[in-house]
Amino acid sequence: MSTTNWVSRAGFGLMSLPARVIEPVMSGVQRLIGIKRMPWFFLIPNLTAVMLFALLPVLINVFYSLTGSDRLYPQDRPWVGGRNYETLFDCTNYLDPSTCSRDLFWRALGNTLTFVPIQVVCMIGIALITALCLNREIRGRGFFRGVFFFPVMLSPVVVALTWQWILQRNGALNGIFSAIGLNPVNWLVFPNTAFFWSVFVTVWAHMGFYTIILLAGLQAIPRDVYEAAKMDSASNWRVFTKITLPLLRPVLLVVFILSMIRSVQTFDELYILTGGGPGSATMLMVQYIYEIGFAIQPRNFGLAAAASLLLGAALLVFTAIQLHLSRRAQNG
């Protein structure tokens, strides 16, 4: 008997072993719960993970948001009802954060409400343009795809430190500025430039991911539909607006929702790059939650939990609206 034969036989034997064990277990379970409920049985591993790491933390968060003090263990925490939420909403004038008892919450909220739309629009716009370029028959397409995807694989800390090194007062960018005779700018010290670079760096770091998704979407559009449009005298602009965009819409929706959720979650890059500064100019919601819950003494778990639940609820509502609108548009 040849070696390969022996190896393959052994392999086959090993592979059939679990089958021999699993088969009786499965048929036992099936007899116990009935074939209709078997899908649930198969979902158990996945459901367990979701319960343990997603649903349970949410429930724990609800509990913490309804209790007070800086104690960590649940049994030590006194019940305060909705007081944490009242504190967050305690304002004389909702348009002026400084009249609120938790003015940083409102500033972080305002920053997030500015940051997210701007960043998402820039992200999708740039990712779409990049994907459109990469979808053409250009030289070194694979190389460029790699180049744009590369930042996605970097650790956020590396991204932030790299850009800090570029943007700081005596950093690389100012080096170039002074080399060509321009005045160096202290990019991260002024609120507006710090905000601009926050958007820029986060877009730079994540754009490749959405580019790849959009590129896959573009490549799923049949080539002969474009050829038909070409025979139909469609200009490039008409092809883009009347063929590409409508056919890309399901993918754009996915990209929109993913990038929006990701944008609301922005924390690590900016925490290292700007630390939320100058002042609180680039402090977003997640950083506020982190600081109030873990960084500032005494640690206010209840308030942090309440803020994060509000944020989660807002995201949920927004995604639901988006899905509803797009479904209606698709059916209409």
Place this chain on the structure above:
Amino acid sequence: MAKLVLEKVAKSFGLVNVLPGVDLDIEDGEFVVFVGPSGCGKSTLLRLIAGLEDVSSGDILIDGDSVTHVPAADRGVAMVFQSYALYPHMTVRQNLSFGLENIRMQRPEIERRVGEAARLLQIEQLLERRPKELSGGQRQRVAIGRAITRDPKIFLFDEPLSNLDAELRVLMRIEITRLHERLGNTMIYVTHDQIEAMTMADKIVVLRGGVIEQVGAPLELYNQPRNAFVAGFIGSPRMNFVEGTIGEVSGETFTFTSPDLPAMTLPRRTASLAAGQKVSVGVRPEDLIVSKGKGSGWPVTVSVAEQHGANSYIHCSRPNGEPLLIHQPGQSAVERGDILNVSPVPARWHLFDASGLRIEIEPGQEMAPPILHTAIQ
């Protein structure tokens, strides 16, 4: 008026020379079918005419004007794609009017044309549906309608029926032929199905490996194939080929021998025959005289007798094992294992030389008209 002329049109993709150089004239109003095996360059040739690919060299003229460097949209040609290539997000009406909106046609005129095309193709009740809500045949009609609304000089069809089931294919075949009669435009139709070619074409262009093997009317190709390839490709079931050598050549006859078959004396109908020359005799399955038992013809053994009711296809094997097919109208009495004696119907056989070229028959010695019946005698 739309006369299409191809002058030495060549196309290569990188190092692959798909079309070495095609010369072809297509007259106004003709229904021309490009036929050939898969990968022979039919689609490529059609896409060159459409302007979806650029020629590597050569010239394409429509009504005497070179369109080689004219964009696809401005050539006055419309294409029906094999996959239909409908715009999936648009309704049928939008699919039909998109091309007209692109050239900024007036609304009333667009409505008129869409309505007319829809009426012609009987898709009026489908106008508000999306392509995914249509059957294959309906999609096919919409794709043709989209071409019609543009009122092109030349219609191009790339295997438009290959995604339909057999029954629908026959219906659409007839419908496209009727459409051609009504519209009278020049139409170029690509297919690998020689039945479509035979039934629809005014003129068939047989392609192999990017080279035109023969151009002619369907029955012209059937009766006078220029070479063994065309002879084998046109006609279904396929022509039988018996390879062998020429023995004695006398004034009126010659003998043809094949190692496994007895010599056969055939009337000599051409001057260019030499003793010892390698040739093959081509006989269509319906052009065989068949008798049971021994005789002066070729002895073959029946391996399968396919009885279709109105027709019988008798698959035989020669003494060396090579197949030979006999087509007989009506039902046949032969059975598996029977020995049959076959010989070609006089003047209904073809002679090809070693390179596959037809050995021409001298003038006055044309093929006999096809006989209509060759029952077992």
